Amino acid sequence: MKTWLKGVSIVLLGYTIVGGLLMDVPRLNIVNETVRALYFHVPMWFGMVALFLVSTIYSIQYLRKPSFEKDTRAVEYANTGLLLGLLGIFTGMIWANYTWGSPWHGDPKQNGAAISLLVYLAYFVLRGSVENEDQRARLSAVYNIFAFAAMIPLIFIIPRMTSSMHPGSGGNPGFNMYDLDSKMRMVFYPAVIGWILLGVWIATLRIRIRIINEKLLNLENE
């Protein structure tokens, strides 16, 4: 990862913290001041989906031309995506407890998010249960792609068809109601980019550690 991208991530996230707390937000009932949680909670999901997407792309590349590096990348992006997803679900539970009255409210988006986390937990279980390295990489790549394909309706279609307590559902994609306020977008989009970049950064660190490990193993074997 390029150094300047890391800088961009740091600057954007710093701006998110300051701007997210200090800039004006629309005055809404029920959510009141907690509408600011949007700047911190929702980017977790965007980050998760972006990282899973990258992971899937590496899995596709792996199937086309197998190599240790691509497999490692697919795994570590999935791993970091899982981290962001878990953070998203916990922050969501805190927020839901305050605004909807209980941490788990049977909201379709919440369920969809939980299931997509289950998919990647299953992915790691699959990796754990295959001994042979080539086999493990290939099977998990296939599962990764297949699961991502099956997740598309779950995340992008079903929540839009059913009524959800998240704003903007029931036909409207995204969060149109909040879109009314362009001031919020000024902080929200930088936050999304910042978190995605931070996720990529952490993932690249993990990838490098794995590659070093692999090299060391090779050295020992020589």
Added chain:
Amino acid sequence: MNKFIRLIFQFILFSLPISAIAQPVEMADTMRSEGKIYVVVAILLVIFVGLIGYLILLDRKITQIEKKLPEKKN
């Protein structure tokens, strides 16, 4: 109850511009006017800077190890 809350929520969101003018919604205005919000911002920034600093150090350490590795080979 669930439906009821949802109805209220949607109603409020749809009538947002009107309701915003009609009745002021309770926000943490006092906290802002007293300037205490800056305390929160400062705390979050310190945590953020600390974490990022840690991440940068980790990054450097990994780079160092990476540089050492090829030497070992020879």
Added chain:
Amino acid sequence: MFKTLLIKELTLELRRKSVISGLLLYLFSTAFICYLTFSLRQNQITPLVWSALFWITILFTVINTVAKSFIGEKKGRDIYYYSIAAPELIIISKIIYNSFLTLLLSFTGFVLFILLLKNPIADFTLFALTLALGAIGFASSLTLLSGIAAKANNSHILMAVLSFPIVISVLMITVKVTKNCIDGLDRSVSTNDLLTLLAINCLVTAASYLLFPYIWRS
């Protein structure tokens, strides 16, 4: 070639009658347990409870059914298949065959549930259509996974873990449409859901078709 593969699956199945009768027995036992647990207070089975019990029964039966499609095969046999047939043909024939089987089992399950519990369904045609689409959806998404699970070692547990998050989107839609059927809502309400179900089936089948060669090769 395609026909021969299908016929081969069928003859193999008929030769191992114990497997299919085992599955039917599994289905029957599950339905019977549902009946027994509620026999004390028959009136407590609200339509929603019925739907939950029904779909759980169908889900687990179907997972067990499809799981054996690769796990049941002998080790050396797939090398033989590999040498004579293209992997795409194999997966498609397996999906079609598994769809037949799951259709059979889910409709049998439905009859059992009507006999043992009760029948809350108001709109039969729509429910039959949902059941059919759901069964095909299960079969097409689970076939590839059973291939993966067969290649990995501790197959049966893995199969359940892998399949649950994948089939859940099919399940969510079918449960929703079942509710519509119970309430006897107008069919136009459910059209969108059925179309989504169909789209998911196509998506999953296409993905299996593309991906299967990679697991087959190993």
